[in-house]
Amino acid sequence: MVSALPRTGGRRALLAAAAALAALGLLLWWLLPLGGPPGPSGQVTLATGVRSGVYARYGELLEQDLRKDLPRVDVRLMNTAGSLDNLGRLASGRAQFSIATADAVAEMQRVDPRGAARLRACARLYDDYIQLVVPEGSPVTSAKDLRDLRVGVGADGSGVQLVTRRLMAAAGLDFEQDIEAVRVGIDQMPLLLEEGKLDAFFWSGGLPTSALQEVAARLPIRLVQLADLIPALHRQGGRARYYRAAVMPADAYPRVQKGQAVKTIAVANLLVTTDRQDPVLTEAITKTVIRSRDWIGHKVHAAQNVDLRTAVFTDPLPLHEGARRYYLSVKP
Numbered sequence: 001m002v003s004a005l006p007r008t009g010g011r012r013a014l015l016a017a018a019a020a021l022a023a024l025g026l027l028l029w030w031l032l033p034l035g036g037p038p039g040p041s042g043q044v045t046l047a048t049g050v051r052s053g054v055y056a057r058y059g060e061l062l063e064q065d066l067r068k069d070l071p072r073v074d075v076r077l078m079n080t081a082g083s084l085d086n087l088g089r090l091a092s093g094r095a096q097f098s099i100a101t102a103d104a105v106a107e108m109q110r111v112d113p114r115g116a117a118r119l120r121a122c123a124r125l126y127d128d129y130i131q132l133v134v135p136e137g138s139p140v141t142s143a144k145d146l147r148d149l150r151v152g153v154g155a156d157g158s159g160v161q162l163v164t165r166r167l168m169a170a171a172g173l174d175f176e177q178d179i180e181a182v183r184v185g186i187d188q189m190p191l192l193l194e195e196g197k198l199d200a201f202f203w204s205g206g207l208p209t210s211a212l213q214e215v216a217a218r219l220p221i222r223l224v225q226l227a228d229l230i231p232a233l234h235r236q237g238g239r240a241r242y243y244r245a246a247v248m249p250a251d252a253y254p255r256v257q258k259g260q261a262v263k264t265i266a267v268a269n270l271l272v273t274t275d276r277q278d279p280v281l282t283e284a285i286t287k288t289v290i291r292s293r294d295w296i297g298h299k300v301h302a303a304q305n306v307d308l309r310t311a312v313f314t315d316p317l318p319l320h321e322g323a324r325r326y327y328l329s330v331k332p
Helices: 008-031 054-069 083-092 102-111 159-170 189-194 210-216 227-234 279-291 293-297 301-305 321-329
Strands: 042-047 073-078 097-101 119-135 150-152 180-182 200-205 221-224 244-248 262-274
Touching: 042 054, 042 083, 042 279, 054 073, 054 097, 054 279, 054 293, 054 301, 083 097, 083 102, 083 119, 083 159, 083 262, 097 102, 097 119, 097 159, 102 159, 102 262, 119 159, 119 189, 119 244, 119 279, 119 301, 119 321, 150 189, 159 200, 159 227, 159 262, 189 200, 189 210, 210 221, 221 262, 227 262, 262 279, 279 293, 279 321, 293 301
Parallel strands: 042 073, 042 097, 150 180, 150 200
Antiparallel strands: 097 262, 119 200, 119 221, 119 262, 244 262
């Protein structure tokens, strides 16, 4: 008969294995950051806008906060022509997040429904104010007075040009025939006005825009009201429903307004992504967007209007699943 093997060695092996597992668990606990597993990682590109615009500055400051909150995520900024360009880059996969106006989203839904179907919103940010800028001595008192003038209308692919085209129609002017449309962005329009190569230009941006502050320090300029176009603008139908009457406060550009508010038009900005994005990453980015409001707002005044209570109103886009999770987690 074969005698049984002693069991002492087996118990020792079992105890050694248990000790090794305990040591491994302790090592993993030590290596992982306090508070749980490592956060999202990878590379994402945020499409902003022209270099001297509010989108670009907001993006620069948001990137700094994201770097602190999400150290394993490599956030890269991409300068673009503006809203329509940004949405095209999202749809093509060249960017993963972008800032765009609600009217630009609605326009993409009209002209490229297949690409727009993948778009999702993270947050409603702040409003863009439509600003019509002329030299102080200009006779222009309404957009209706722009006939036959050289007008900066924003670069092709920008939200500025989109709204300018609609404003020209509301003013009874043909964009292609009745004005000399100069298709450049805020990085060029102020200098062209200063050099006498433009008679007026349109800008759609948060208040204040640094490029306007800078040109006002060198050239006396004036902001033209746009309130008289609102009835005709709204008669254009559903595509114009994202524009609302607004007032630029008297202290938006103190050197220019001289204590006077200016009646104009506003449209909401959205932080946009696509349904391809990881919900965990999107939730984390949405959290930083809301949390960073006060810090960014000290440098970009418009960012002070980012508000948890209104961030979920992202019409015409549904919320991304990750953003929805964040808002549910902080719901009172």
